Amino acid sequence: MIFTRRDFIKQLGFVSIGFSLLGTACMSNETGENVAESDESNRPEDINAWLRVMEDGSILILTGKMELGQGIRIAVAQVAAEELNTSPDLVEVNLAETGVTANEGYTAGSRSIETSAMSIRNAAAAAREKLLNLASEKWGVPQSELTLENGTISGGNEKMSLYEVLEGRQLREEIGQPSEIYGKTRRKYVGQPVPRKDISQMVRGNLDYVQDLDFPGMVHARVIRPSGYTSKLGSLDDSSLEGFPGFLKLVRIGSFVGVIAEEEYQAIKLSWEVNDLAQWELGDELPAGVPLKEHLKTLDAEVETEEEKGDWESAIKEAPIQHKAAYYKPYLMHAANGPSCAVAYFEDEKLQVWSHTQGVYPLRETLANLLEIPEASIHVKGVPGSGCYGHNGADDVAAEAALLAVEFPGRHVRLQWMRDEEHRWEPYGTAMIMELEAGLNSDGKIQGWKYDFWSDGHSTRPNGEPKTLLPARFLDRDHGVPGVGFKGGAVRNSKPYYAIDALQTTSHIFQGPLRKSALRALGAFGNIFAIECFMDELAHKAGKDPVEFRLDHLDDERAVACLDRIKKMTSEVKKGNGEGLGYAFAHYKNSASYFAVAAHVQLNDKGIVKVKKMWGVIDSGETINPDGLKNQTEGGMIQAASWALREEVQFDKEHVTSRDWHTYPIFRFEEIPEVEVEVIDRVEEKPLGAGEAAQGPSAAAVVNAVFDATGERIRDLPVNPVEKYLR
Incomplete structure (x- = not known):
């Protein structure tokens, strides 16, 4: 099949906006009256599902993921450019679109680099090898004497564009297993801070959104x-x-x-x-007459042991040092x-x-x-x-x-x-209650651990059932409501990553009063916040430095490296009156990015906490774009600090009363702390999801810093409720 750039554009059959193939000029003169016939015959194991060679020498990359500000567009362009030894300026990216891109489900769970980018990497590497093989056969020149660079293959006395080598066709062969991944061996573009093209447009306000x-x-x-x-x-x-x-x-x-x-x-x-x-x-009233934390405990809950090993009960009871604490996070927008x-x-x-x-x-x-x-x-x-x-x-x-x-x-x-x-x-991030109990031996090591958490499900995304969509509940046909949804989101990071021989983790899954679904990090935010605050409390009980206490319970060298570096980054910090420094760590999902964080806070004379500075160290395995990784991490740290200090959905008996930026305050520009992030790039490792790694640890670090400043433990979020600002 001959497939040109013109054919591709014709196949789209509708308006494409400023950052896509056609340019902003098409916005006013394309009516979009004809739906393209779905071309879903492209199998995800085929090169053609991910990559097209265009007539003008550019490479079109097809990703089923959406650009949410995480920089997926430049990251996948870098990955493809590396394998094809072609400037990222010659790589265009078409985002998620039915019938055009592969069905990659949701852009969620910090999976875009791990899945889509790696699929594109393999497709581009396979394309390079097949293109060089085609040119070799066409010209009778050994592959070792051929060079592919910037959309052109040359060797001997021959030189052709990739489009000419393919004679206008596309590579429909299976990807297979490429013999070499340039992203691991050459790293001309991968691992480099290639600028995002959309940032300058954002700053100027001329980027086109929906x-x-x-x-x-x-x-x-x-x-x-x-x-x-x-x-x-x-x-x-x-x-x-x-x-x-x-x-x-x-x-x-x-x-x-x-x-x-x-x-x-x-x-x-x-x-x-x-x-x-x-x-x-x-209709039905909401439970506005009782504190939400109390109400959630009265709801019917599905109770299940998620993790269990050793005689945790005896280990706690027989420990010379015992400690309990309970934490709470509200609904978040x-x-x-x-x-x-x-x-x-x-x-x-x-x-x-x-x-x-x-x-x-x-x-x-x-x-x-x-x-x-x-x-x-x-x-x-x-x-x-x-x-x-x-x-x-x-x-x-x-x-x-x-x-x-x-x-x-x-x-x-x-x-x-x-x-x-x-x-x-909108569907909110659900409220959660977290209760912990532990016993320490005479050396200050954890010998028993018990964790119970109460949570709604954390995702009711559209899954084919109309009831996951808001208007469905108001139509004349009764579609019902989603129910608990994805329970696994509540369990995320509920098992501590620390080396503990005897422990039990128990979930209590309820259906709460407000509409909820996936919010960044899902249950990992509440679970890590509670676990890392509790680790800080245990360190205090043991009379140990909070970072050293964590290191004493870690046997993963990558986790240790993150904490060692965060300690060095903050070694020269000077704390004034009413100031504190707090630390936290997490291995997101216990399988994705490693992240250590420190927060420096200050209390004013009204008792309002302000974050002065935050430091972060992230290990996401192989780094595709260090600037992008830093941006993701910085944004996560700032957002989590805002959640910890300011944010809480409130409601009365009829509906939600947090209806504007006064009743649901988020960080203003003047409240945003200075943020410093270092990246540990591990080229030999696979890339790990990073978009949600900062959420839980950052909130815990802020709250731990409040304790360092005041000697008072705050276990319920937000630290600075709206009422404090209204004094």
Whole structure:
């Protein structure tokens, strides 16, 4: 099959935005009226599923992962450029898109480099070897005398572009096992801080996100929200809307209500009008009359022993030093700076959706079941959005836009949530309770350990079931609610990575009162926060330095190296009055990145904690882009510090009351600490997931630093609740 750049663009059949193949000029003159036929015959074991050689000499990389700000686009470009000995400037990356890229599920769990980038690495290395073999056969020149560089093969008296060598075809052979990985042996681009092309565009505000999409004739929509999760629409007299400026249609499907208008502000004003006209039945009350920490303990829970070894009970009871502590984290928001947004277009029984979802294929499957449309008739294009890591409102707004587009075919329907909607209706990171007990021997070593934690499930992402999407619960057909969801997220990092001979870890999985799903690090945030604070308390009980105490319980040289380095980085820190220094460590998932962290905090005269500086040491195995790895780690440290000090979802009996940046405060620019991160690059090792490694340890380091400053143990988050700022 001859496959040109032009063919690829024609196959897409819809608008591509500024950072994709076609450029921003196409935004205003491509209507996107024809859905591309899905080309899902490409098997993931074939080179063609990951890599295409284009007519102009560029290399097109296809990744099923989404760019969420983690820098996956430049990382996979570096990996491919290395194996093909081609400048990253000649490598283009097409992000997740049904029928075009491989189905890689979700961009989640710090797996993008471990999975997608390594698949692309192998495909590019295999492509290099097959291209050199083709040229050798074509010219009768030994492969040892051929050179591949910047999209061209030369040798003897011959020189051809890769496209010419292939005669316009693509490599459909299986990847197999390449004989050499340049990323391990040459490292011309891999391991280098190759700049991201999108950063300067972000700074200038000219990068196109899903929120910026524009189509000829596009209309705007808003959804009218009830007061609570189980509210039902009683009555709605819409007779007065006909003469409203810009009004096109009111959509009512059961208790799901939306308005469509010519202009966005018209849609907003219409939503206000309809909200005044609608009469709602309130539904079930939320448990606002009792502290949430107390309420969670009253819920029915599925109890299961997750880890057990040795006679932990006797080891604790017989220990000369015994200690107990309980910790708590509240519900946390994704708190995306840009409210969720999507565009949908429906015509001739085919649906197109542009979304910042983290899983284009799972979303397509779930939309198909929600709308009762064949999957083959739905095309989902991943477009980066202003958001954050985890399952926020992106899938929900895509489903709502799709529902409205089906009711208003032939024109692109754009739906963007308002700030109030984003805060009150997104799925949160669940609240957790963590209780620990341990016994120390006379040498200050842990001889027995008991850990119990209470948690909801940590992911209810779209999985084919409509009930995972917010609008499904308000339609006339009762789809139900997701339930607990992914229990494994709660268990993550619940087993301590330290060498302890006798221990038990027990999970208590409940279904809580608020909507929840995956938030960065899932249960690892709460588990590591509690374990690392408890390790600090045990070190104090043993009369030992907190870093040395951890080192005494580690037998992994990579973990030891991280802690040794963090200790050196902070050896010259001087603490003033009301200041403290705290440490923490974790091996994310006990299988991904190693991370050690220190935090320097200061208390003001109102008792409000401020983080002055944080230090981090991360070992993610082989480093693809050290700047990208540092950026991920710095961002995780700052976000975790904000979670620890400021953030908490609050609610009354009807619904969530944290509806803006005053009632749900996050770090402001002036609160962001200085951050210093060092990377341990282990070329001989495989790359490890890093995007979530900093969350739990960073929060623990901050809280441990508060103890160092005050002598007071804070075990419930946030350290600085909203009330402190309102004094």
